Amino acid sequence: MVFKRLLGSLGVGGPTVDTVLDPGSAAPGGALTGRVHLKGGAADFDIEHITLELVAQVEAEHDDGESLGTVTFERFVVGGGFRLAEGAEHSVPFTLSLPWETPITELYGQGLGIVLGVRTELSVAGAKDKGDLDQLAVGPLPVQEAILEAFGRLGFGFKSADLEYGRIGGTGQQLPFYQEIELTPAPQYAHAVNEIEVTFLAGPGGVEVVLEADKRGGLFAEGHDAITRFTVGHDDVPHQDWNALVDGWVRQLVEHHSARPAHGSYGQGYEGHGPYEDHRHHDAGHRSGPGVGTAVAVGAAGLAVGVAGGLVAAEVVDEVGDFFEGDDEDEGGED
Structure with a gap:
């Protein structure tokens, strides 16, 4: 999944960011690789830092029942300290080490309904903007x-x-x-x-x-x-x-x-x-x-066969889609 958006906090004419994770699933404690692509806007901008956040959709129990929230569980500064010229393109490769306790999102190629993401934060001339989420796939050790x-x-x-x-x-x-x-x-x-x-x-x-x-x-x-x-x-x-x-x-x-x-x-x-x-x-x-949104319909022939041959329930797909497409509290319009 690739995301590209206009940095809302910088207004029209600001740079755009396009973060791409390398194909395939990562593993707990393993490497996550990819590139952050920047394209300059209508003027020169000083890129102070590029930060990637690992986020998860988590349930919390309280007196009124359960609720869903987003937890940032790791942050990595992957670049910064350069000037992005007007209209110029710049690519920043990255290699991150995932925490050992990073949850498993898939098993035998079948999604489990666990929602993890990578969010890019760009700091430009004192202004910070958080882009959309890129879905993160993690397989078991x-x-x-x-x-x-x-x-x-x-x-x-x-x-x-x-x-x-x-x-x-x-x-x-x-x-x-x-x-x-x-x-x-x-x-x-x-x-x-x-x-x-x-x-x-x-x-x-x-x-x-x-x-x-x-x-x-x-x-x-x-x-x-x-x-x-x-x-x-x-x-x-x-x-x-x-x-x-x-x-x-x-x-x-x-x-x-x-x-x-x-x-x-x-x-x-x-x-x-x-x-x-x-x-x-x-x-x-x-x-x-x-x-909420994590039940996966599977067969009754055992864990391995059940997960591999099961169907992800519609509510799981909806929940994952809503999380990655609707998390825009700090964001501006799409590019």
Whole structure:
């Protein structure tokens, strides 16, 4: 997606900016590359700085329910300090390192309904202008894909994904929000849980995996949430029996047993922890639910097949389109 617009704060005759991301999806902690193209206006302009912002559409819970907002989670100055002559063209290449906790927006080529973007800010002679958003695609790290594939092979299905504003206590979380990937239970666990939510908190050495189960109530007990976490290293991918490992995680979560030691560690060396219980009713106290515009219709033949063969619901397309086309609170008219 390419955007071009007249810098509204500079008025008619100002320079235009056209930011282009290189094709393909990026990865958490990986490089994002592209170019910012400038075309001079009706006079010479001093370009003070060119800044790229990474933004996300995030849900926030409050007393009145949930609302959607935009969070800027990283800024990069990629150029500036030059004069753009009247009518001249200038191109600035860039290479950015995405934060390790950057959310996944697609899996097996299928969009998950997660909305991320890159916004360009141009500072010219003391005036700042923020252009439209360029949609950012992010695929999973190998260890994240291995875990999700294992869930699929075990019979879990993809339900939805969203971004939640806030922090998960006891983890090494860095960003002010986290991603939840919600899965329908495999047949062997359907009697015990309504769904399982997966959160990945990646770092240079590995990934902290937070699992939450929305547990079903029984005859003498109401439903409640159970949460546990584990860490796995990036180097574990070719050496691990992921089906057995993930199935063991789920069994510990469902059966309330203490978790085994973590398979690998990173950062502060977080280890696996046993589930703790939140005994609120799941409808009132659940950490999150399917987000607005993030439900993806998929088949029931497992996570991998379901996501790859599913159809993005119309509301997802509308929500993404509205975010990138309608975010103009600081902008002027189109070029």
